[in-house]
Amino acid sequence: MKPFNWQKELGREGHRLVFSGQPFAMHCHHYNINLQKMLEDALGSSGVEILYSAAEESGFHNFSFMLAQFTNIKTLKSKIEMASVIYQNCGLGIIHFQEIGPQGGRIVSPASHHVTGWLAKHGKRDTPGCHFLCGWIAGVMAAVFNHHTGFYHVNELSCKMMRCKECVFEVTVKNDD
Amino acid sequence: MTIDGQKIIHAVMEGSQIRESKGIIPLFGVYLSIFSTDYYNRLSFEFEKKMSLLNLKDKSQSLLVAAAQECGYATFQGIRNSWEWDEIVLPMIATPEDQIQGFTAVAVAFGWGDLNVRQLIPGKKLVVRVTDSYEAGGYPEQYGNATVGKCYMLRGVTGAFMDLIYGADYPDGCFTFLAQETHCRAKGNSYCEFAAQRSPDQSVT
Numbered sequence: 056m057k058p059f060n061w062q063k064e065l066g067r068e069g070h071r072l073v074f075s076g077q078p079f080a081m082h083c084h085h086y087n088i089n090l091q092k093m094l095e096d097a098l099g100s101s102g103v104e105i106l107y108s109a110a111e112e113s114g115f116h117n118f119s120f121m122l123a124q125f126t127n128i129k130t131l132k133s134k135i136e137m138a139s140v141i142y143q144n145c146g147l148g149i150i151h152f153q154e155i156g157p158q159g160g161r162i163v164s165p166a167s168h169h170v171t172g173w174l175a176k177h178g179k180r181d182t183p184g185c186h187f188l189c190g191w192i193a194g195v196m197a198a199v200f201n202h203h204t205g206f207y208h209v210n211e212l213s214c215k216m217m218r219c220k221e222c223v224f225e226v227t228v229k230n231d232d
Numbered sequence: 233m234t235i236d237g238q239k240i241i242h243a244v245m246e247g248s249q250i251r252e253s254k255g256i257i258p259l260f261g262v263y264l265s266i267f268s269t270d271y272y273n274r275l276s277f278e279f280e281k282k283m284s285l286l287n288l289k290d291k292s293q294s295l296l297v298a299a300a301q302e303c304g305y306a307t308f309q310g311i312r313n314s315w316e317w318d319e320i321v322l323p324m325i326a327t328p329e330d331q332i333q334g335f336t337a338v339a340v341a342f343g344w345g346d347l348n349v350r351q352l353i354p355g356k357k358l359v360v361r362v363t364d365s366y367e368a369g370g371y372p373e374q375y376g377n378a379t380v381g382k383c384y385m386l387r388g389v390t391g392a393f394m395d396l397i398y399g400a401d402y403p404d405g406c407f408t409f410l411a412q413e414t415h416c417r418a419k420g421n422s423y424c425e426f427a428a429q430r431s432p433d434q435s436v437t
Contacts, residue, residue, distance in 0.1 A: 062249060065266065067241070070364065072343025078269045078366060080343035081248065083262035083310075086303035086385075090275055093299045097292070101282055109274035117268050145266040146248075146257035166254035168265045175263075 059125045061144045084172025103186050110190030118198040134199045157200050159226035170215040183214035185222050235324050235333040243320045244341035261314030273370035300388025305406040328397050335393045355398045358428045360390050365424045368417035381413030383424050390426040
């Protein structure tokens with residue numbers, strides 16, 4: 056049985072950067088926030104949907120792959136712990152899954168790459184802006200509970216980009232499923 | 233002096249293990265994140281696709297290149313002013329042109345591809361070749377063969393490298409240079425190649 060040690064999972068295959076064998080790349084807040092601003096400015100809500108969906112699809116595939124690799128990660132507690140560890144160790148921030156179950160739940164993030172990056176580049180927002188994390192949570196939740204992408208909807212209730220104390224996310228099952 | 237790319241890769245891999253209390257990776261003067269290349273490809277190519285439906289395909293391509301060039305300009309300015317750069321890369325740099333080699337080595341370390349400087353005419357032109365760009369690799373898997381280059385991130389970054397070395401002092405030199413992708417694996421070439429030259433309105437007389 057393969058134990059999970061994220062430091063061993065992050066490595067190189069020649070010039071490629073890989074995480075558990077999947078191609079990854081390092082990018083800084085300038086690029087991540089530039090992309091977000093470009094999408095929002097050019098397409099508005101459609102741009103937000105692209106960000107959300109890209110994070111959801113990638114998060115789902117990456118995390119499903121990880122769960123298939125680490126078959127000793129079986130319980131809900133250990134799965135969401137692995138998700139938190141991966142998120143933190145990819146430099147994306149800190150997340151706490153709370154009241155999580157098959158019907159959804161609540162997630163709190165006291166700090167994140169995107170919040171720090173957005174505030175550094177653009178200052179306070181008037182609307183929630185953690186679209187990446189919303190999508191990523193939706194993908195990871197779908198992988199954890201063996202659903203397809205699009206099964207869950209994630210809504211950001213409060214956001215540090217708006218100078219709230221922390222980012223709070225509500226996960227629900229999509230009505231149209 | 234020859235830039236030791238392996239030494240830079242080693243430093244980036246070591247540094248990327250460090251987290252501050254907010255779960256953020258502060259390295260080479262910037263906040264780094266590590267995420268799947270699939271995410272970045274979906275973001276870029278779905279944006280392009282959506283904009284195409286609005287007859288804004290050309291606009292989407294220039295926005296993607298500009299986003300990357302601004303990023304590359306700010307990012308590598310931060311990188312070359314970092315203590316890691318001073319300690320690891322600076323001792324290998326003898327000329328301004330060596331900085332370009334240092335930048336490409338950092339880009340390789342970041343997992344952006346196997347960047348290789350093919351030609352550098354100081355102040356005028358930079359040609360970078362990449363045989364394994366994740367953008368060029370990812371596009372055909374989802375969308376089939378391309379008719380134009382698809383490596384918007386690397387195209388922007390190639391321009392930014394020249395901006396930083398030969399443009400006006402930071403922060404006034406961004407977009408002094410613009411890069412074209414002359415070859416791209418996504419459209420069937422065996423490699424991707426980027427040529428940065430002065431923007432038409434920035435030409436030296």
